[in-house]
Amino acid sequence: MCQSSAYLIKEDGREELVMEDVNIVKPRGAQILMVDILGTEKLIAARIKELQLVDHRIILEEVD
Amino acid sequence: MCQSSAYLIKEDGREELVMEDVNIVKPRGAQILMVDILGTEKLIAARIKELQLVDHRIILEEVD
Numbered sequence: 001m002c003q004s005s006a007y008l009i010k011e012d013g014r015e016e017l018v019m020e021d022v023n024i025v026k027p028r029g030a031q032i033l034m035v036d037i038l039g040t041e042k043l044i045a046a047r048i049k050e051l052q053l054v055d056h057r058i059i060l061e062e063v064d
Numbered sequence: 065m066c067q068s069s070a071y072l073i074k075e076d077g078r079e080e081l082v083m084e085d086v087n088i089v090k091p092r093g094a095q096i097l098m099v100d101i102l103g104t105e106k107l108i109a110a111r112i113k114e115l116q117l118v119d120h121r122i123i124l125e126e127v128d
Contacts, residue, residue: 002066002068002117002120003117003118004066004116004117022117023116023117023118024114024116024117025113025115025117026113026114026115027111027113027114035085036072037070037118040097046091048091048112049090049091049121050088050089051088051089051090051115052070052081052087052088053066053067053068053087053088053089053117054087056066058115060080063079
């Protein structure tokens with residue numbers, strides 16, 4: 001299984017784990033909709049900064 | 065290994081495979097930089113439409 005963990009880079013540079021076992025990621029304007037492998041949804045005001053798929057990492061950054 | 069394949073949705077709705085074994089994905093303005101597991105880079109004028117991680121699919125759409 002290739003679900004990933006999503007981390008949000010805060011404005012002060014700290015990295016915060018915001019969701020585990022993420023399956024679906026959909027940008028929606030200034031927000032990101034994520035759905036985990038159980039179907040739980042989370043909507044975050046952020047944009048995708050980088051994906052590191054082999055390391056199972058989704059890096060998000062806060063929208064200004 | 066959790067690398068994915070990247071598909072570009074063309075303006076006519078067709079889906080085109082643009083890169084396999086993608087490890088890193090970085091949005092860069094109106095472009096997407098992708099790096100595969102061998103380090104090969106590809107820069108595409110597109111944005112991320114959706115990630116389907118369990119299915120190893122990165123869906124990109126052409127930028128208007």
